[in-house]
Amino acid sequence: MATSTIPPAKVVRAIERARHHLGRLYRRTLPAPAVVLEMLMDAWVSQAITVAADLGIADALAKGPLSAEDLAKAVDADTDALTRLMRA
DSSP states (O other), X not given: OXXXXXXXXXXXXXXXXXXXXXXXXXXXXXXXXXXXXXXXXXXXHHHHHHHHHHHTHHHHTTTSOOOHHHXXXXXXXXXXXXXXXXXX
């Protein structure tokens, strides 16, 4: 098994600062409607992850892949709605 190493805190902070500044620069170059749309899409993704966690999808898939129908049965969800969630 490979071992992972944690980078020094200074390196992590420097990378996070750079990422933050690049993100701000990126948002400033986009038209305002595009920034708002991106923010809305981020919220949708967050909601989809929350629903998947609440349904226990990761636990249901722990032993291996399932079809959408089998997964919906395992988590007691509607097959069509679950399929749309998994495509999000």
